[in-house]
Structure formats: structure tokens, C-alpha cells
Amino acid sequence: MAGEEVVLKIRRFDPSLDERPRVEAFAVPLKEGMTVLDALIYVKSRLDHGLAVRFSCRMASCGSCGMKIDGRARLACETQISSLPRGAVAVEPMDNFPIVRDLVVDLERFFARHAAAMPGLVRERDPEEQESPTGEYLMAPGELESFVQFTYCIKCGLCSSSCPTASTDALFPGPQALSQAYRFLADPRDEGEERRLERVDAEHGVWRCHFAGTCSAVCPKGVDPALGIQLLKRHVMSARSPFGRKKRRGAPVFPNPNGDLLGQP
Amino acid sequence: MAGWFDPRRTNIERWAYTFQRVTGLAVLAYVVAHIGDTSFFVGGPFGEGPSRASWAAGLSVTESLLGHLVLVMVVLVVVYHGINGVRLILSEYGVIFDKPSRPDYPYRAKSLRAVQRHLIWVAIVGAILAALYSGGLLLG
The missing domain is CATH 3.10.20.30 (Beta-grasp domain)
Structure with missing residues (x-):
């Protein structure tokens, strides 16, 4: 050496x-x-x-x-x-x-696409709860497992740089944004399904992915965006089918018995 | 476009993706040629009128060593494209993957393992066997 x-x-x-x-x-x-x-x-x-x-x-x-x-x-x-x-x-x-x-x-467009995937919980029933939380959303450990791996994304851009579809379709959101869209669609606390589906089930959306899998091969955090995108396709088909899954209501709020989230009674 | 054809140092799914694109174009070219070829049966693409002679002329295009080799290649790409297409449909229904779970180091993507990867080899081996069989029939 x-x-x-x-x-x-x-x-x-x-x-x-x-x-x-x-x-x-x-x-x-x-x-x-x-x-x-x-x-x-x-x-x-x-x-x-x-x-x-x-x-x-x-x-x-x-x-x-x-x-x-x-x-x-x-x-x-x-x-x-x-x-x-x-x-x-x-x-x-x-x-x-x-x-x-x-x-x-330049990662500006990459981050804009991440933002367009609406990377935050959408609540229709109690939007004020997010501004002034009174408790926690109920969620089972198994429900967390269904999407937690997609939360490990560090937005490095390796997946989008390796994607052959992204190299030929400038309007394709890329594996990062699509896997993040699935991360929130699979989240039992979220109520923004319709708005999310409109964005991904589009001409240059999720169906442009033909599973080259390079995004998952290069991901340094084990996020496996290709898996998220295939599960997103399944979610879209199920939501659009008359025999598919019913629209989900977001998880209820479990009031904090110790007062508000800052511990104040 | 260059991105499609640069699958160096990466996963086999990327090769499968590239081959799916190339074989798709090949199948499309064959279908167009096949429609032109069989149109001799009803008089040819230029409207010469139906006749046994025009049909025989159309058929003679593939009645040569080169024509038979092209047909064997057609079998190869059609079988690969078909089986790999089924793999892609199954992947879009999410039925050939393990469930998502918390990733542990060293990270190995679940989507690049298990059944779907085996199906790529089924497509490759199936295409080769079909090409060998058709080659035996046409050239043997």
C-alpha cells in the first residue's frame, strides 16, 4: 500500500x-x-x-x-x-x-419533482390536527413495515441518474419521486389518495417505468425504488378497478392522555 | 436514447429491459413485413390481383437459408419478448415480490431477487430452446 x-x-x-x-x-x-x-x-x-x-x-x-x-x-x-x-x-x-x-x-428539478409527489401527510377529515396536534395517529407496527423502507431515501439522485426512462423522457418524475408517492399512498394515516393518483397515473407518470431495476441496484440505502414503483402500479390498478380496494379513511387520532404533544396538561 | 443501450456494470433486469426494447422493435418490423408478405395471398401489396403465382412469389422470400435463419431469429425474439412481457405484467401486479420491510445493511433490493429474476432466465432459456427447435424443423 x-x-x-x-x-x-x-x-x-x-x-x-x-x-x-x-x-x-x-x-x-x-x-x-x-x-x-x-x-x-x-x-x-x-x-x-x-x-x-x-x-x-x-x-x-x-x-x-x-x-x-x-x-x-x-x-x-x-x-x-x-x-x-x-x-x-x-x-x-x-x-x-x-x-x-x-x-x-443541478438537483433543482429533482427536488421539485420530490415536492410534486406531495411528501407529507394529507388529511381531509381534520386538517387542523396537523397545525395543532392533540395526539398521535393510530398505526399498527405491520402497517409501518409496509412503507418504512421508502422513508430511508436520502435524495442523493443516484436512482434518477441511472434510470433509462429518465434519460429518454424529460417529463418522467423518476424513481425517487414515484417511490415517495407510494410511500404516502401506503401510509394508513394519509387521506390524499385521489390527489396523489392524479399525479402518478398520468401520461408521463408511473406507467413509463418498465422495470429496468437500475434504481434499486444503485440505491445506497436499500430503499428499493423499483419495488415501490411496482407496488404503486398495483395500487393505481386496484384503486381504478370497480372490484379493487375501497377508498381508505385515514387513521384516527389517539388523544395524548398526558396533555398535548409538548407535555402541557 | 443512449441510456437504453448502456447497461454496463449493472443488474440483469437492465439487460432484460434493453432486450425487451430491441426485441419489441424487431417484432414490430417482422409484423409489418409479415403483413406485406401474406398480402400476396390477396393480390400483393401493390394490387396485382389474387393469384397462385403472386402467393408463391411472396412465400419464396422466406424459402432460402437466409429466410429460414431470419425466421429462427423471429422465434427467438418473439418467445423472449412474450415470456419477459409476462414477467413485467406480473411485476406490475406486485405478485412476484416479497413484501417491503425495513432494510438492513448490506442492502440487497428485494425487487431484484426471487421469482422475477428467475423469470428472466426462463425467458432466455425458453427463447433459446424455441429457436433450436424451430431451427431443427426449418434447417434440419
Whole structure:
């Protein structure tokens, strides 16, 4: 290990200056346990201060350092160089996103689609309860299990960058937004089913997914968006069928016996 | 479009997706050609009028080694496209997946396991066997 080097072949591009992307190679001294993000930070601090790279937590929690490493979308902070094939490591920005500069992509549209999936409980029966809660919504542990894995999403964008449908249909919401739509449709506390179905059962909605499964293959948190999208299709068909499931009423509020949620009597 | 045909270093479902697209286009091309071919039976695509000669002329298009090889390829892509299509329909009904559950490290996506992945191999093996059988009939 001592004295060894790894070569990073980084795709560089500044849309305001460059006509086309170029690849630049940087030799980085290899250390045990070194991640691709560690190597990129070395490049930025020692070799080229102008390299644009986004990162924050360095422990696969924030989802900031998504990029394409050796042809596959990954988080740079959890990808150890020793886990990659020997030889130079190709580092590129994520696909399917506009490039801000070098390895930094613009996630604005991605977050807008997440917001369009209405990522919050909708209550028709008691909307004031969300503003001034008096208790908790009743939910069985089994009901929580039916959607909890989709709540682990860190919005890194790896799934949408790997999706072949997203690469060919600019209006497709992407696996992240669709799996979040299912997360709330499966939530027994939610009453926004009709509004959610209108958004996903559309021309460029859930039916554009043809189950390539790449979103789930690259997800760093085990969210499995492809599973969420297939279950979303089942939910849509069931809701639209005259023989399907009946419209659900949201879980009732269980009054807090100790007063309000701040513990005040 | 390039995204469809770049399934490197990823899961077999992505390959199945790409093949489904390619075989779909191939089946569409075959159906169009087949309608043109069989239209000789009622007089040909250019309205020459029904005759045994025009039907025989249409049939002769596939009565060659190259024509038979094309038909074997048609069997290959139709059987693959059909079986894989059934897999996709079943996946949309959510009947070939385990139930969602809390993910544990190291994360392995449930949707990329179990029955649906086996069905991809059923489609591949089924298509190869059907192509071998039809090849035996046409070329043997």
C-alpha cells in the first residue's frame, strides 16, 4: 500500500467556458481505507483547487456526493478505492442532470419533482390536527413495515441518474419521486389518495417505468425504488378497478392522555 | 436514447429491459413485413390481383437459408419478448415480490431477487430452446 498511487480520470466541464467535456488524470497517493471522496479531496486541496465537487457528511447520510464512478452511480464517500477494479478510476458527474461544473450537477428539478409527489401527510377529515396536534395517529407496527423502507431515501439522485426512462423522457418524475408517492399512498394515516393518483397515473407518470431495476441496484440505502414503483402500479390498478380496494379513511387520532404533544396538561 | 443501450456494470433486469426494447422493435418490423408478405395471398401489396403465382412469389422470400435463419431469429425474439412481457405484467401486479420491510445493511433490493429474476432466465432459456427447435424443423 505504501508508495502506491491511484489515478483518477476526472471528467471536467464548465458550461460557461467549455465547449465540450474533457478528461483530466490525477495521481493520488493511496492509503488504506481510502474512499473516492478522500481522493477527490486530495486532488482539490493539493493538485487542482478549481475542481468542483460537492460533499458534506462523508458517511452516506446526506446524499451530496453522488457521482458516476467506474461507469456506475455511487456515493463517493462510501466507495472504497480497494473495492474497485485495479487501474485508473473514471469519475464523472451523474447522468440525467444538468452539469453545474465538473462533478456537481443541478438537483433543482429533482427536488421539485420530490415536492410534486406531495411528501407529507394529507388529511381531509381534520386538517387542523396537523397545525395543532392533540395526539398521535393510530398505526399498527405491520402497517409501518409496509412503507418504512421508502422513508430511508436520502435524495442523493443516484436512482434518477441511472434510470433509462429518465434519460429518454424529460417529463418522467423518476424513481425517487414515484417511490415517495407510494410511500404516502401506503401510509394508513394519509387521506390524499385521489390527489396523489392524479399525479402518478398520468401520461408521463408511473406507467413509463418498465422495470429496468437500475434504481434499486444503485440505491445506497436499500430503499428499493423499483419495488415501490411496482407496488404503486398495483395500487393505481386496484384503486381504478370497480372490484379493487375501497377508498381508505385515514387513521384516527389517539388523544395524548398526558396533555398535548409538548407535555402541557 | 443512449441510456437504453448502456447497461454496463449493472443488474440483469437492465439487460432484460434493453432486450425487451430491441426485441419489441424487431417484432414490430417482422409484423409489418409479415403483413406485406401474406398480402400476396390477396393480390400483393401493390394490387396485382389474387393469384397462385403472386402467393408463391411472396412465400419464396422466406424459402432460402437466409429466410429460414431470419425466421429462427423471429422465434427467438418473439418467445423472449412474450415470456419477459409476462414477467413485467406480473411485476406490475406486485405478485412476484416479497413484501417491503425495513432494510438492513448490506442492502440487497428485494425487487431484484426471487421469482422475477428467475423469470428472466426462463425467458432466455425458453427463447433459446424455441429457436433450436424451430431451427431443427426449418434447417434440419
